[in-house]
Structures are given as structure tokens and as C-alpha cells.
Amino acid sequence: MQLFVNDLTVMDFSYLCPERGMVGESWIVDVLLDGTLNEESMIQDFGVVKKNLKRLIDGYIDHKLLVPAESEQAHIRRDEDSEQVEVRFDLTNDQAIQMYCPAEAYAFIYAPTITMDSVSEYLREVIATHLPDNVDNLTIKLRTEVINTPFYHYTHGLKKHDGNCQRIAHGHRSRVDIITNGNEDLESEAYWAKRWEDIYIASREDQISADALQCQHRLANYDDHVCFAYEAAQGYFEIVLPESICEIIDTDSTVECLAQYIYTQQKQRLPDDSCCVMAYEGVGKGAMVGD
Numbered sequence: 001m002q003l004f005v006n007d008l009t010v011m012d013f014s015y016l017c018p019e020r021g022m023v024g025e026s027w028i029v030d031v032l033l034d035g036t037l038n039e040e041s042m043i044q045d046f047g048v049v050k051k052n053l054k055r056l057i058d059g060y061i062d063h064k065l066l067v068p069a070e071s072e073q074a075h076i077r078r079d080e081d082s083e084q085v086e087v088r089f090d091l092t093n094d095q096a097i098q099m100y101c102p103a104e105a106y107a108f109i110y111a112p113t114i115t116m117d118s119v120s121e122y123l124r125e126v127i128a129t130h131l132p133d134n135v136d137n138l139t140i141k142l143r144t145e146v147i148n149t150p151f152y153h154y155t156h157g158l159k160k161h162d163g164n165c166q167r168i169a170h171g172h173r174s175r176v177d178i179i180t181n182g183n184e185d186l187e188s189e190a191y192w193a194k195r196w197e198d199i200y201i202a203s204r205e206d207q208i209s210a211d212a213l214q215c216q217h218r219l220a221n222y223d224d225h226v227c228f229a230y231e232a233a234q235g236y237f238e239i240v241l242p243e244s245i246c247e248i249i250d251t252d253s254t255v256e257c258l259a260q261y262i263y264t265q266q267k268q269r270l271p272d273d274s275c276c277v278m279a280y281e282g283v284g285k286g287a288m289v290g291d
């Protein structure tokens with residue numbers, strides 16, 4: 001017999017890809033448990049399934065950077081005297097992404113690439129030991145939200161957040177709704193989807209020079225790269241990326257700030273028109289600003 005729970009949780013994370021760089025994602029999780037009935041005549045109480053599996057899935061993936069640990073592009077070094085981990089990931093265009101962060105900011109997936117298959121297999125393996133004896137098998141199905149309008153993938157970190165959003169590289173796959181003069185503005189939505197296709201959104205106040213980096217191994221050169229760092233409650237976070245995949249803004253990157261940023265830029269693009277922006281942060285939530 002099988003028990004299913006759809007929409008168990010949404011995993012908001014980013015992953016490293018040789019071609020796309022850093023990709024923000026929001027994957028919806030459905031689960032299927034194979035088992036026999038327990039003394040309550042259940043495979044497992046839905047309340048327990050939802051609470052436990054969501055906690056485990058969130059703990060292993062949510063708000064982390066997923067590194068394909070078997071990729072030739074990934075170079076991983078752990079500090080011997082601290083919990084910091086350094087990751088350099090070589091991109092196909094001879095540029096690189098470099099991070100120096102607390103270990104808990106990463107999930108190392110032992111696969112050559114990050115795909116729904118490699119992530120669901122990873123989750124199945126790590127969660128298997130937490131299942132009750134009457135459950136024989138767990139299937140984790142991952143899917144993206146169906147969005148019929150333009151959307152983007154972004155990565156960011158919220159250093160002031162007291163939860164896991166402080167991690168410098170977690171992300172979202174997000175739709176953006178733009179209403180111009182009372183009508184859906186597909187052209188503007190497509191403009192933002194293109195501009196933020198696979199973007200890292202950084203705050204200007206976090207920018208540092210390459211000389212100030214704390215990671216031990218240096219790139220051959222930092223031309224065309226930008227560096228950001230901050231200290232947050234979970235520790236010290238540092239990231240280096242090609243400038244071409246960054247948008248540097250003057251504020252934090254909460255979804256409220258991003259809605260305001262898009263709105264302000266839209267007023268410059270279309271000064272004579274009324275405008276309303278609904279910026280999403282992953283699935284089903286976001287911020288709205290308009291006139």
C-alpha cells in the first residue's frame with residue numbers, strides 16, 4: 001500500500017551549473033511512502049509525515065547552495081580549524097564562482113550534475129534512516145510551479161535575517177507580474193525575465209575588494225569578477241562571481257526591496273504610464289507595489 005502527500009513543502013535553494021552559473025530554484029515536493037499498516041491502521045499519521053519529512057527535507061536542502069560534488073568543475077576544501085568550507089566552481093567560459101562559508105550553507109550532492117533525479121535520490125538516501133520500520137520505501141517527486149508567464153531565477157542572501165535566509169547563496173524561481181495602465185504587461189515581464197534569467201542579486205554595501213577575501217585559494221585573476229562578504233549570526237559568508245551574472249542594488253534584497261526596485265526601474269522605462277509590480281519570492285508569496 002502507498003501513502004501520498006502532495007505539496008509537502010517548497011525547497012528554495014540555488015545550485016552550481018557549468019553553463020548557467022548559479023541557478024536559484026523553488027522545487028515543490030510530493031512524497032510517496034510504501035509500507036504496511038501500524039497499530040493505528042496507518043502507514044504513518046499524516047501529521048507526523050508532514051512535520052518530520054518537511055523538517056528533514058528543509059534541513060538537507062532548503063536555503064542551501066547545492067554543489068555537484070562529483071563534477072570536475074567543483075573544488076572543495078574544508079578548513080581544518082573551523083567549520084568554514086571553500087568551494088571553487090569553474091564555469092565553461094573560463095570564469096569561476098568562489099565561496100567561503102559555514103559548512104551548513106552547502107549541500108554536497110554526490111553526482112556530476114544537479115538535477116531533480118540526483119537531488120531526489122540524495123534526499124531518499126539521507127531520509128531512509130529516519131523512517132519507521134513499517135515503511136519500506138520512500139519516493140520523492142520534485143516539480144516546478146507551472147508558470148505561463150515570464151519568470152526568473154535569482155540567488156541572494158539576507159544578512160539581517162535571523163533564519164536560514166542569511167545564507168549568501170540561496171535562491172528562488174519566481175514569476176513577476178507587471179500591470180501597466182491596468183493591463184498585464186507581458187513585454188515588461190519578459191524584459192525582467194531576461195535581465196534576471198540566472199542572476200545573483202547583491203547589496204552594494206557588501207561589496208569588498210579581492211584583496212580583502214579570506215578564502216585561501218585565489219583565482220588566477222579577478223578581472224570581470226565581483227566579491228561580496230558579510231558576517232551574520234551563522235558565521236562569515238563570502239562569494240565571488242562574474243560581474244556579468246550580478247545585479248548590484250542599493251538596498252537589501254528582500255522581496256519587498258526587489259518589488260520596489262523593479263517598480264522604480266519601470267517608472268524610468270515607462271515614465272508616463274501607471275504601474276503595479278507583484279514580485280514573487282518562490283511559490284505563492286511576494287510583495288506588491290504600485291501607483
Ligand SMILES: Nc1nc2c(c(=O)[nH]1)N=C([C@H](O)[C@H](O)COP(=O)(O)OP(=O)(O)OP(=O)(O)O)CN2
Pocket residue numbers: 009010012058062063158161163165170253254255256281
Ligand atoms: N517579508 C519577508 N519575509 C521573508 C523574506 C522577504 O523577502 N520578505 N525572505 C525570506 C527568505 O529569503 C526565504 O528564502 C524565504 O523562504 P521561505 O521558504 O518562505 O521561508 P521558510 O523556509 O521559513 O518557509 P517554509 O514555509 O518553510 O518554506 C524569509 N522571509
